[in-house]
Amino acid sequence: MPDEVWEQFVRDSERDIRTSGAPKEPSARARMVTERLRQQEARGELPQGWRAMPDGQRAGGRRDRRRKVWTAVAVVLAAAVAVVAMKPSLLPGDPFGTDSAAGSGADSGTGADAGSRSAAPLPAETAPETAAPGAVPGTPTLDDPFAGSPAARYADGAAGIVLPRAKAVGVFSKDQVARALEQSRTLLVESNIDRGTLLGATPEAVFDEVLDPRQPELVEDLRSWLREPGEDRDPLRMFSRFDPDEVRLVGDVVRTRGRTTFEEGRDGALEIHTDYTFVYALAPADPDATEVARTIVRRVIDLRMGDPAKYRATPGRLAVVSYDDDIGNSACFTHDGFLHPGLAWSDATGAPPSGPAVDPYDRSRDIGGDSEPDACGTVSRT
Known part of the structure; x- marks a missing residue:
């Protein structure tokens, strides 16, 4: 096994152990598995490029799914902020005091009276x-x-x-x-x-x-x-x-x-x-x-x-x-x-x-x- 390939494998293993919350010192089983893999590599028993798994796949699908969920939430929040910005009176109680027409004597409605309904009913x-x-x-x-x-x-x-x-x-x-x-x-x-x-x-x-x-x-x-x-x-x-x-x-x-x-x-x-x-x-x-x-x-x-x-x-x-x-x-x-x-x-x-x-x-x-x-x-x- 080329030295640079082995060093990359060790670095990857140490990083995965750290992020998993496991003890920093590899266990005896981990050392045995590592040694067995090194020997199988030397005998040509492992497929070519087995260490070349992309980072995204190595991290697993859960992080990707979580990122997609947060992206969807961010889109919904952005839409809500845009709607409130255009019509702040939609917020309960009108906290920004935007319903300036409330005291004008008009309210909302349909039909022949729609013109007089420019403010909320009393x-x-x-x-x-x-x-x-x-x-x-x-x-x-x-x-x-x-x-x-x-x-x-x-x-x-x-x-x-x-x-x-x-x-x-x-x-x-x-x-x-x-x-x-x-x-x-x-x-x-x-x-x-x-x-x-x-x-x-x-x-x-x-x-x-x-x-x-x-x-x-x-x-x-x-x-x-x-x-x-x-x-x-x-x-x-x-x-x-x-x-x-x-x-x-x-x-x-x-x-x-x-x-x-x-x-x-x-x-x-x-x-x-x-x-x-x-x-x-x-x-x-x-x-x-x-x-x-x-x-x-x-x-x-x-x-x-x-x-x-x-x-x-x-x-x-x-x-x-x-x-x-x-x-x-x-x-x-x-x-x-x-x-x-x-x-x-x-x-x-x-x-x-x-x-x-x-x-x-x-x-x-x-x-x-x-x-x-x-x-x-x-x-x-x-």
Whole structure:
């Protein structure tokens, strides 16, 4: 065996022993194997070039596989970094404060409202708001009817009625409370969001599934008011309705924001409090008209499910304890059972608004308690 070949073999063997973590001094078996290989080499019994195995193969496939795995991970990380660099708001919580449009009053969406959805929708309201929302630039159009309105960031329709988690209250189980909360949601949806109701139909589900028939004064009054509205018989106290001969709804959604809470009342009753604002986009009934207006309706309704053993109540139905409303942009002192938004072409004969202007989007203020009985206020925006 040439000396340089033998020296290379020794160097390779020592290196492999060091990297394997084995003792630096070759064992007796290793020395025997080395001597046997040297003798077989001298007799020509080993194939030519048996020491010429490439380094990559001698190291084995595991290191190569590990290198490939880390290469793939590096590619994925690089792609993720590139995506975040282009849109940092994808990170939870927006740690870099990149969602600058969040306070602009727009949110994201599809269809006719897509233009006003340039910022994320507001989170669900879980506590009373502390101030009115800021000014929002923009002008409503048929394609973007909520532009220039805080409602651009409100939820769509029933999605804005987020119910609290149910729990047992008073004499009622968790399941009974959950059902009552769903009934309160049905009342709000059928009265203020359902398209049939908005165009003048009677919301039968309210009477058939929610309201307690053993509260006849209210139930019978509401049905009568819907049939024959008048000054003291106004269905708008509970229902949102528009005259389809006068206006048409723009788009497919009503924007909704508010909250529902509940607690135990007297004698173990379940008391449900609802406070919601509904924003409607409207245009003249003439299909060629392009003017867009908005009407804002805020409703505060208190409901009760009483223990039939202590209350004159129907099991599984809700009684209305109180209701109040605040309507922005509708003709004053009209009693035909419809809301009449202010439009340039309108010839509504209602009394002109008077009194101090209020912001119909300001959910931090109470409604009803500080207004004059015959007041017809103005709104600061629609």
